[in-house]
Amino acid sequence: MQRIRLRYTKRGRLRFTSHRDFQRAFERALRRAEVPMAYSAGFTPHPKVSYANAAPTGTGSEAEYLEIALTAPRDPEALRGLLDESMPAGLDITDAVEAHTSGLADRLAASLWELRLDGVDPAEARRAVDAFHAADTVEVQRTTKNGVRTFDCRSAVSSLEIVETQPQADRPEDRPCAILRLVVRHVTPAVRPDDVLSGLRAVADLAPPVPAAVTRLAQGPFDEETGTVTDPLAPDREAAQAKTAEPAAAATAATPEGSV
Structure with a gap:
């Protein structure tokens, strides 16, 4: 198989x-x-x-x-x-x-998300992000099949930052737009981007006028040194390369020295 x-x-x-x-x-x-x-x-x-x-x-x-x-x-x-x-x-x-x-x-330990907040001024979003980082805990609520659950969404967030925006054809120039990049660890209970948005509302009253456009850009192992999400398929690629190299190495070792 x-x-x-x-x-x-x-x-x-x-x-x-x-x-x-x-x-x-x-x-x-x-x-x-x-x-x-x-x-x-x-x-x-x-x-x-x-x-x-x-x-x-x-x-x-x-x-x-x-x-x-x-x-x-x-x-x-x-x-x-x-x-x-x-x-x-x-x-x-x-x-x-x-x-x-x-x-x-098991390798899918963290995700990198992009959150596009149309109608939100980047300066306002930056103040909310700073308040989120300054908080030791940020409690939010989520409705589950067992009722309303309260949990801390701050501890799962490895990084949250504002991305400098560029003019885009699908966005009016006179309408503000803040774009956030979020790295969140996959913990229990799971912390989702909408939980972080609820946390920004809780600590800084940030309330986008329209629902955020959320996109997962990457998920995989979390690199503690760089704070980045890495490729979960890399170990399989490396193993495949090593498997391919084994016959060539064996053939080289079996070739008598000086033979053509």
């Missing part, structure tokens, strides 16, 4: 698709691309697809991940191209590697 790990996106209007909607679209793409999927046992077999930490409905993403199991080997890049052609525009398959390591879900 071969395992392939894929990175995919949710762009434009497709950010409003639910995780179940994506599952249905992806399983149709698997059939169209005639992927030799492995199936579970039992009375209702289903393709072996493992999804990891999907973004909430309504948020865009450049870094969603899943893993599929195949009954016959396929070239990861060729498979990626076939699946991408079979998916709707906006749900794009952007990367594929063969799985040579375990624990993909």
Whole structure:
């Protein structure tokens, strides 16, 4: 059995698709691309697809991940191209590697988010960010199936900063817009971008006039030294390179010295 790990996106209007909607679209793409999927046992077999930490409905993403199991080997890049052609525009398959390591879900330890706040002056947003950083704890509330839950959203935030904006064709020049970059660790309870926005409202009364446009730019291991989110597929790429190099190294070692 071969395992392939894929990175995919949710762009434009497709950010409003639910995780179940994506599952249905992806399983149709698997059939169209005639992927030799492995199936579970039992009375209702289903393709072996493992999804990891999907973004909430309504948020865009450049870094969603899943893993599929195949009954016959396929070239990861060729498979990626076939699946991408079979998916709707906006749900794009952007990367594929063969799985040579375990624990993909465990590597997704943090996310980098971009929050676009239309109608918010950058100076006002900067004051709110400064107040958020100055607070030891920022308690917010979220409604769950078990009722309203109160928790601290400050401790999970590794960094929160204002991004210098550039003129864009889709934004009127006379309308202010603040863009935030947020790195948040995946902890329990999970802290989402909307929780951080609630925290900014709590500490500085920051209330965007329209809902924020939220996009996940990256998710993966968290580098403590740099404070950045790194590529979760890098260990598989490195393992593949090492595996490829082994036969060449063995052939070199077996060649008698001085032979042509």
